[in-house]
Each structure stands twice: as C-alpha cells, then as structure tokens.
Amino acid sequence: MDSKTKQKEFMLLYEVIHTSFIKYCKAKSYGIMDYKDLVNESVLRAFEKFERLQKKDSFAAYIYSIASNIIKNELRRKKISRLPDNYIIDVKQLTENHAIQKFEIEILYKALHKLPEKQKEAIILFEISGYSIKEIAEIQKSGISAIKQRLKRGRQKLSELLYVPVVMKEEKRQPLKVLLMLFF
Amino acid sequence: MSYKENILNKYFFAAKNERVEIPFDEINKLLNSINAQNLSLNHFHAKTIINLKYLIMTSTLITTLVAGIYFFNIQNEPAISDTLHQPDISAVETFTINKNQNKKTFTILDKSISNQKTYVKPEKPVISSINITQQTEPEINKFESITQLIITQNDTAKNSNDTLIKRKTYKNQSNNSKHIASDATLNVNINVKNESNDYAEKRNGYDKIFDFNFNNYKWAMVLVDHKCGFIDTTGKEIIKPVYKIIGHFGEYKENWAWVLMNKKIGFIDTSGREIVKPVYDAINYFDEYKEGWALIKKNKRYGFIDTTGYEIVSPVYKHIYNFGEYKEDWALIRLGKKYGFINTTGNEIVKPVYQSIGNFDEYKENWALIVKDKKFGFIDISGNEIVAPIYDQIYNIGEFKDNWMKVKKNGKELFIDSNGEEVF
Incomplete structure (x- = not known):
C-alpha cells in the first residue's frame, strides 16, 4: 500500500474516534505517564502495523488495545502496582487555572485507578469516551452482559470511593410486621 | 436517581466535557512527519536509542566529575558543627514578663521572636496566654525580679498544654546591671491558639495565586502550605488559607461553600465567616429530610443543622429516620438500641x-x-x-x-x- 493512501485510510478511521480516544488516554494514563506521549505512541504503533489489520471495522478495538498495552508496559517498567491510597486530591498538584473544575476530574481519575483493570476500562469507555455497551463489548472482546456487570460494579465502587461529603439515608425499618407475627 | 448516582454523574460530566487539548490536525502532522522522513517506526526507535546512548554517556561523565569535586571538598572541610545535632526547633519566643500580685500569673511586657523564618507557618501554634501552674523554686522578691521566659516549641508540641519553659530570673540591682538569680525549668500551662490574627499581616506572599476568576466573585484562590483560601482584588484575605479543599459556592446553599479541614467538613460563606465549623464527618444536602435542615454526621452519630448553621439536633443519634414515616412532623430516632x-x-x-x-x-x-x-x-x-x-x-x-x-x-x-x- 502506498504510504499516502495508507495515511489517508488510517486518518479516516481515526477521525471518528479522535476525541473519545484522547479522553480515554487521559483517564487511563493518569499518574502513570503523560497522556500526550500515550496518544502519540499509540497512533504511531497503530499506523505502523495498520496493514496487518484485516477487519477495518475493528479499528477502535485495535487502537485501544495498543494504548492499553503501552500502559501495561509502562506500569511494568515503573513497577507501579497502584496509585497512593489518598484519593483526595493534593492541592499542590493544581498548577493551572480553573482549579476547581480540574479538581473534580482529577478526583475521578484517581478513584478510577482503584478499580480492576477491565472495570476501569469499561467505565472510561462508557462514561467518559461515550461508547455504547455493544461497542465496548467489541473493544474488550467480551459479552454484553459482562460489560453491563462491569459498568454496574464499577459505578458502585466509584460511588463508594469518591469522596462525597454526604450522609446516605438509612434503610426503612419495618418492626411492626415482625411484632404482629409474634403475637398471633 | 439516588444522591450517590447524582454525584457520580457530576464527576463523569466534568470529565466528559473537558476540552480536548490535542487537535486532530496534530495527529495528521505526526504521521506526515513520519512519512516525510520515510522512517519506519523501528528506525525511529533506533535513532532515539542512539541519541540516548550519547546522552547517558555524557551525563555519567558529568555526574562522576561533580561527585569527585564534592567529595574532595567534603574531605577538606572542618568537622560538622554541633548545631546540626540540635533538636528541631521551629520557634523560639522570648517573653519578658512581670510577676503579678497574686504571684501565680505573669503579665507579658514584651515579646520577641528569635526565629522569624520558621515562625511564619499557619499550623504552628501561637501562644496567647501563659499561666504558670507549678513552681519548682522558692519565691523571689517581687520588687527585685524581672523574669524572662524562654519558650521553646518543637514540632511535637503543637497542641500541648504542657510545654517546658525555661525560666531565667534576673535580679535588678541598683546600677541597672542584671545577674541571674535563678535558672529553672518549670511545668507550665500554655494556652495555644492555632490561628493568629497577626498572621495575615506577617505573611510574605503566597505559595501560589490563581487567576481572579473564581465563580462570580472576583476572587483568586491562594495556596499556603497546600492549604487554600481566597483573596479579593484589593489583596484582602476574604478566606484565610487554612482549608484543604474549598467546594463550590452555592452547591449546598446560596453563598455557602463546604470546606475541608483536618478531614472534617464545615461551611463558609462569601464573607469568609465559618458558618458551620469544620467538625463534621459528613453533611447532607439541605431540605432532603426536612426543609431548611441538613443531616450531619459526627463520630458516626447523626443530627441536623439548620440554614443558619445552628445545630438544631445534636449529632448524638445512631440513626435518624425520615420525617413523616410514623407521624407527620415526627422522625424516628435511635440511640443505642432504643427508639x-x-x-x-x-x-x-x-x-x-x-x-x-x-x-x-x-x-x-x-x-x-x-x-x-x-x-x-x-x-x-x-x-x-x-x-x-x-x-x-x-x-x-x-x-x-x-x-x-x-x-x-x-x-x-x-x-x-x-x-x-x-x-x-
């Protein structure tokens, strides 16, 4: 394949997923590496082996798996098992304007890293990158019900993890029914 | 949708709508540059590695040279002075005091701080009053004595009420010269105050000042020692930088923002006043249980505050159930195992x-x-x-x-x- 044709074809497929992919990279690389490096390296690797991709429909799955592998290698290299326990963001890390908005996003990213790998990926793809469950099933090469389960459990755990200054309501109590059963 | 879900969605919304900082064209340019140089990726990597090789060699050489010079200097230096082995003292304050008539308390006449540099820290205690509770030496003639207390606070004495004070008493003599009449260590009770009003005046700049674009207020967030606060455009401290996190104004209530200090939550208003002191583990939204009330949690016990910040129901109950469940205007409470x-x-x-x-x-x-x-x-x-x-x-x-x-x-x-x- 001519290199120009290859690039054109590649960019056509890539254009569709550009925004989602960058958001994915940003969430996924948090605390591990610079997300711009991740984007560049993933694109380069994907482009290099682009000819080998048989089904062009599965381009998304292809490039996401490349990014995922790069992160895995980086983790192995740096031997980061997980991020520090403290999920309340350190104010020291705020370096730019719009501190508060960044605050929320960074709190979310930190919390995300406490989820299991597949769960985290599913949540990022669904909630941040905006993919449908069916698409995520293709990317993660899993069944739809498995993805649903991952999303559900991931959301549950995230709710617990995210620091929310709130008291949850207690469950309603129904003591009388038990009492009546005792009497009669 | 439950409250938790709402909060979660808020976070997702923020992440989802964040601006993408890498434009699409940049990716195209990246590939163009690869094509123009006609480099395969392997070649690209190989080139980087070669460059790296030179980089590593040069840096190793420089490091060796620097290390050599350093060790040479160390060896020729005189022995390390004893001051390095002194305890970590953060502030030394010297008070000149006068003994009162009841002979138990002292009036502070003059105060000097000998270690200004380390003194300027918000979490360090500032002594507001001194009350000597125990005397370990015979009384000194009140006409003759001017006593000097040298208070040494180290980092461990943050909230201590019993700090050791070295007391030196000088005896006034006719020719105005002094000599030390006694020198003793006393156990004293010091009231320490965590914040000082003088502090703001003494502060010399902030660790970081953000833009003046916070919400609708022309305020800038400032950081001191990882604590945040706000200043207005005149430079006045609207909110002192003592909070770990300050939430959005208006999230819970108009003109209120939640603050986090020592892992406890409270509220401040736009005038910078602490409406609700940060002593609670959690605070729910207003009006969820009852209009104008918000559920609070403190030491695993629940209570309510009203919109003025007053603790209308003290947080003593293990559970508080919904109003109106049993009877209108009543809410079931549980204290221990009793209802x-x-x-x-x-x-x-x-x-x-x-x-x-x-x-x-x-x-x-x-x-x-x-x-x-x-x-x-x-x-x-x-x-x-x-x-x-x-x-x-x-x-x-x-x-x-x-x-x-x-x-x-x-x-x-x-x-x-x-x-x-x-x-x-």
Missing part, C-alpha cells in the same frame, strides 16, 4: 427509651404500640405514655368488648379501656 421520636423543632418528643415502636392507629386510633424491657404499652400522638409498658401481651381492641382491649399482666388477663385505664 424515640424528635419533632420538627428538634425536640425529643418521645425519649429514646423503647426497644420498639409500632405504627400509629394500628391497634387504636392515635395510639402506637411501644415495647420496653419486653413489656408492651402505648403512646398517644402527643408522645405521652398513655398505657405504661407493663403488659406481657396485648390483644386487638374490641375483640371481646367494644373499646376494651384485653391485656395480660403477670399471668393474669384483664381489660384496659379507651383511656388506658385498667377496668378490672
């Missing part, structure tokens, strides 16, 4: 002394079954014990005679009437 009710003024209308409380109107209109020490009784809608909990068993009203209820007490069966009186 009771509070009303909308925050008073305990039924003291939490019952093992269980049934629904109203279940047995008889306006009556609710209560269980105390495994005995049954009833309360009415004013919260009075209309039938004391002394019965072992209670049967339905009207089962044997209209308006009479069969009850069992100490193995004997009897009736109570509609006023709760025993009939026979």
Whole structure:
C-alpha cells in the first residue's frame, strides 16, 4: 500500500474516534505517564502495523488495545502496582487555572485507578469516551452482559470511593410486621 | 436517581466535557512527519536509542566529575558543627514578663521572636496566654525580679498544654546591671491558639495565586502550605488559607461553600465567616429530610443543622429516620438500641427509651404500640405514655368488648379501656 493512501485510510478511521480516544488516554494514563506521549505512541504503533489489520471495522478495538498495552508496559517498567491510597486530591498538584473544575476530574481519575483493570476500562469507555455497551463489548472482546456487570460494579465502587461529603439515608425499618407475627 | 448516582454523574460530566487539548490536525502532522522522513517506526526507535546512548554517556561523565569535586571538598572541610545535632526547633519566643500580685500569673511586657523564618507557618501554634501552674523554686522578691521566659516549641508540641519553659530570673540591682538569680525549668500551662490574627499581616506572599476568576466573585484562590483560601482584588484575605479543599459556592446553599479541614467538613460563606465549623464527618444536602435542615454526621452519630448553621439536633443519634414515616412532623430516632421520636423543632418528643415502636392507629386510633424491657404499652400522638409498658401481651381492641382491649399482666388477663385505664 502506498504510504499516502495508507495515511489517508488510517486518518479516516481515526477521525471518528479522535476525541473519545484522547479522553480515554487521559483517564487511563493518569499518574502513570503523560497522556500526550500515550496518544502519540499509540497512533504511531497503530499506523505502523495498520496493514496487518484485516477487519477495518475493528479499528477502535485495535487502537485501544495498543494504548492499553503501552500502559501495561509502562506500569511494568515503573513497577507501579497502584496509585497512593489518598484519593483526595493534593492541592499542590493544581498548577493551572480553573482549579476547581480540574479538581473534580482529577478526583475521578484517581478513584478510577482503584478499580480492576477491565472495570476501569469499561467505565472510561462508557462514561467518559461515550461508547455504547455493544461497542465496548467489541473493544474488550467480551459479552454484553459482562460489560453491563462491569459498568454496574464499577459505578458502585466509584460511588463508594469518591469522596462525597454526604450522609446516605438509612434503610426503612419495618418492626411492626415482625411484632404482629409474634403475637398471633 | 439516588444522591450517590447524582454525584457520580457530576464527576463523569466534568470529565466528559473537558476540552480536548490535542487537535486532530496534530495527529495528521505526526504521521506526515513520519512519512516525510520515510522512517519506519523501528528506525525511529533506533535513532532515539542512539541519541540516548550519547546522552547517558555524557551525563555519567558529568555526574562522576561533580561527585569527585564534592567529595574532595567534603574531605577538606572542618568537622560538622554541633548545631546540626540540635533538636528541631521551629520557634523560639522570648517573653519578658512581670510577676503579678497574686504571684501565680505573669503579665507579658514584651515579646520577641528569635526565629522569624520558621515562625511564619499557619499550623504552628501561637501562644496567647501563659499561666504558670507549678513552681519548682522558692519565691523571689517581687520588687527585685524581672523574669524572662524562654519558650521553646518543637514540632511535637503543637497542641500541648504542657510545654517546658525555661525560666531565667534576673535580679535588678541598683546600677541597672542584671545577674541571674535563678535558672529553672518549670511545668507550665500554655494556652495555644492555632490561628493568629497577626498572621495575615506577617505573611510574605503566597505559595501560589490563581487567576481572579473564581465563580462570580472576583476572587483568586491562594495556596499556603497546600492549604487554600481566597483573596479579593484589593489583596484582602476574604478566606484565610487554612482549608484543604474549598467546594463550590452555592452547591449546598446560596453563598455557602463546604470546606475541608483536618478531614472534617464545615461551611463558609462569601464573607469568609465559618458558618458551620469544620467538625463534621459528613453533611447532607439541605431540605432532603426536612426543609431548611441538613443531616450531619459526627463520630458516626447523626443530627441536623439548620440554614443558619445552628445545630438544631445534636449529632448524638445512631440513626435518624425520615420525617413523616410514623407521624407527620415526627422522625424516628435511635440511640443505642432504643427508639424515640424528635419533632420538627428538634425536640425529643418521645425519649429514646423503647426497644420498639409500632405504627400509629394500628391497634387504636392515635395510639402506637411501644415495647420496653419486653413489656408492651402505648403512646398517644402527643408522645405521652398513655398505657405504661407493663403488659406481657396485648390483644386487638374490641375483640371481646367494644373499646376494651384485653391485656395480660403477670399471668393474669384483664381489660384496659379507651383511656388506658385498667377496668378490672
């Protein structure tokens, strides 16, 4: 394949997923590496082996798996098992304007890293990158019900993890029914 | 959708709508540059590695040279001075004080701080008053003495009320010269204050100042020692930088923002006043349980604050259930394993002394079954014990005679009437 044709074809497929992919990279690389490096390296690797991709429909799955592998290698290299326990963001890390908005996003990213790998990926793809469950099933090469389960459990755990200054309501109590059963 | 879900979605919304900082064109340019150089990726990597090789070699050489010079200097330096082994002292304050007539307290005449540099830290305590509780030496003639206290605070004495103070007493002599009359270490009680009003004046700049674009207020967030606060455009500190996190204004209530200090939550308003001191583990949104009230949690106990920040129900209850579940304007409370009710003024209308409380109107209109020490009784809608909990068993009203209820007490069966009186 001519290199120009290859690039054109590649960019056509890539254009569709550009925004989602960058958001994915940003969430996924948090605390591990610079997300711009991740984007560049993933694109380069994907482009290099682009000819080998048989089904062009599965381009998304292809490039996401490349990014995922790069992160895995980086983790192995740096031997980061997980991020520090403290999920309340350190104010020291705020370096730019719009501190508060960044605050929320960074709190979310930190919390995300406490989820299991597949769960985290599913949540990022669904909630941040905006993919449908069916698409995520293709990317993660899993069944739809498995993805649903991952999303559900991931959301549950995230709710617990995210620091929310709130008291949850207690469950309603129904003591009388038990009492009546005792009497009669 | 539950509250938790709402919060979660808020976070997702922020992440989803964040601006993408890498434009699409940049990716195209990246590939263009690869194509233009006609480099395969492997080639690209190989080139980087070669460059890296040179980089590593040069840096190793420089490091070796620097290390050599350093060690050479160290060896020729004189021995490390003893000051390095001194304890970590953060502030030394010297007070010149005058003994009062009651001979137990002292008035501070003059104060000097010998270590300014480390003194300027917000979390370091500032001494507001000194009260000597124990004297370990004989009294000194009040006409002769001017006593100097040298207070040495180290980092571990943050909140200590018992800091050791070295006390030197100088004896005034006729020719104005002084000599040390006594030198002793005293156990004293020092009231320490965590914040000082003087602090703001002494502060010399901030660690970081953000743009003046916070919400609708022309304020800038400032950071000091990882704590945030706000200044206005005149440079006045609207909110002192003592909080770990400051939330959005208006999230809970108009002009209020939640703050986090020492892992506890409270509220400040736009005038910078602490409406609710940061002492709670958690605070719920207002109006969720009752209009104008917000549920609070402190040491795993629940209570309520109102919109003025007043603790309308102290956080002493293990659980507080919804208002109106049993009776309008009443909420079931649990203290230990006992239940009771509070009303909308925050008073305990039924003291939490019952093992269980049934629904109203279940047995008889306006009556609710209560269980105390495994005995049954009833309360009415004013919260009075209309039938004391002394019965072992209670049967339905009207089962044997209209308006009479069969009850069992100490193995004997009897009736109570509609006023709760025993009939026979």
